[in-house]
Amino acid sequence: MEYSNALSRLYTPLSVVPARKHWLYSYGLSVVIFAATIILSLSLSYFSLKLNLTIPVFAALVIAIWYGGRGPGILLAVLFEITTVYFTPIPPGTTVANAAFGYFSVFVLYLFLIWVISGLKEAQQRLQIQRDLLQVTLSSIGDAVIATDLDGCVTFMNPAAEELTGWGSAECGGRQLDSVVRILNEETRAGVENPVVKVLSTGKVVELANHSLLITKDGREVPIEDSAAPIKHNDKIRGVVLVLADVTQRKMAERSRRETEIMHRIVEAQENERHRIARDLHDHLGQRMSALRMRIESLTDECGDNPSLSRSIGEVQESAMSIDRDIGFLSWELRPTELENFGLVNALGSFVREWSNQHGIAAEFHSYSASFEYEGKRLPEPVETNLYRIAQEALNNVRKHADAHNVSVLLQMKDVVTLIIEDDGLGFENDAESIDRLTLGGLGLISMQERAALLKGDLEIDSSLGGGTTVRARVPLTYA
Secondary structure, eight states: OOHHHHHTBOOOOOOOOOOOOOHHHHHHHHHHHHHHHHHHHHHHHHTTOOOOTHHHHHHHHHHHHHHHOHHHHHHHHHHHHHHHHHHSOOOTTOOHHHHHHHHHHHHHHHHHHHHHHHHHHHHHHHHHHHHHHHHHHHHHOSSEEEEEOTTSBEEEEOHHHHHHHOOOHHHHTTSBHHHHOEEEETTTOOBOOOHHHHHHHHOSOEEOOSSEEEEOTTSOEEEEEEEEEEEEETTEEEEEEEEEEEOHHHHHHHHHHHHHHHHHHHHHHHHHHHHHHHHHIIIIIHHHHHHHHHHHHHHHHHTTTOHHHHHHHHHHHHHHHHHHHHHHHHHHHHSOHHHHHHOHHHHHHHHHHHHHHHHTOEEEEEEEEOOGGGTTOOOOHHHHHHHHHHHHHHHHHIIIIIOOSEEEEEEEESSEEEEEEEEOSOOOOOSHHHHHHHHHTTOOHHHHHHHHHHTTOEEEEEEOTTSOEEEEEEEETTTO
16 A cells, blocks of 8 residues: 555645735725724824834734735835935935935845745645645545554544544544554454554554454444554654554455355366266167167067067067157256257257247247347357356246246347246246245246356346236346
8 A cells, every 4th residue: 555655754845835815805805904004093193192113113014915925015114204205304414315225125035035935824824725735635535544643642633544443533633543553364354463562663654464354433343454654754753653554345346256256166067067967868868768769679570469468579679669759858957958059049949849849838039139249159168058047947947837828038139148938827926925935835936046246147026916027137248
C-alpha cells in the first residue's frame, strides 16, 4: 500500500492563487478606511485634541491590505500621501527638498509595509489552502486513515476510518490507538503487535501480514490489509499514519473464484466419468448384447417346430433388442458425439428428437440467433456442454414428474444465450418451499443452477399447478 508513504510526507508548498474578491469591494474598502481615518483626524482637531496619526494610518493600511489585497493597500497609501502633501504645512525651518524627501520616505515605508503584510497574507492563504487540500484529500481517500502522535494517541481519523472501525473522530481523539484499532491474526486468533509501536521503534514503514482481522467497536470482524509509516518533519518523527483497507469484497471474490474453480473441476470430472461409462457401455456391454442377440437367433433356428418355445425365444429376443436400444441411447446421452462434432444446435435438435421417440412425448426444438457475431458459429465448449446438460436434466424432469404431453425447447442468442424448456405438465407451486422440496426430491435443480452459475449466468424456474413448467437458463454473451 502506498498511501502511508505518501501521507507520511507533508505537502510541499503549492502555488495556489486564492479566489479574489470583487474589485469594487476591495478598492471601496480602501476608500471607506481612508474616509474614516480623515473623519477621525478632523473630529480630534475639532475638539482641540492632539493625536499622532501614525498609528491610525498604519492600522488602516494593515486592515486594507489584509482584507483587500496589495492593490487597495497601494491606493490607500497614495491617498494618505496626497493628503499629507497638500494639507499638511511644512514645518518652519524645513526646506522644500527636505520635506519632499520626508514625504517620499514615508511613502516608501508605506510600500514596504504593503509588501510585508501582503506577503504574510498570501502565505497564510497558501497555508490554509494547503490544510484544506490535505483535509479534503484525507477525507476523500477510500481507505481508512488514522494519524497518531508520538505517544500513540489518535489525532485524526478520516470518514472511512470512522465507518470501518465504528468509532467517531470526536470520541476517539486522544485515545490510545490500540483501544480503537484491535487487530487479530485470522488463523491463530492472536493479537497483532501495535503497528504504531513498531514504526516508532524502527522509524520504517510497517505492513501487516496476511489474514489480519480488525475488531470493530461493535465486535464485528473485518478482514483488512494495513500499513503504517512515520510522519516526518525535518527528519524527525512527529507521529504515525496508519492506513487500513477493508478487503472483504476481495476475500469474497477470491472465495467465489476458488468455488468456481472447484465446480469447474467437478463438472470436468463428471464429463470425464460420463465418457468413461459411455465407452464401457458401448465397448463391453454393447458387445455382449450383440453376442446375446446372435445366440438367441441361433436358438430360434434350433427350436424347430415348437411354437411355444419359439414364442418365448421371440419375447426374449425382443427384450434383448429393447435393452440394446436403451444401452445405445444411454451411451449417447452420456457422450453425445454430435455435441463434440457439430455443436450445440445440432446436438440439442438430435437429442430432442431421440428423447421424444424414446419416451413418446411430443417435443420440438427451435433455435435462432439475433447476433451476427454468432450466426453459424459454435459457442465455447464449456457453454455448449453445460447448456446441453441443463437441457438433458430438464427433459428428464419432464419425463419423470411432469406428466406432460408437449414440450418445447428453444435456444436463442440475442443479448444473452438463452435456453428455454417449456412443458404443459402438472407443474407445481412456484414458491421457495416447493422448490426446496422438489430439490431435495431429486429434480436436479441444484445441478442446473450450478452449471448456469459456472457460466456467469442464471437459471429461473417458473411453474404453477396445472399450468406447466418453464426452465430458463441465461448466459451472457461476454462469457460466451
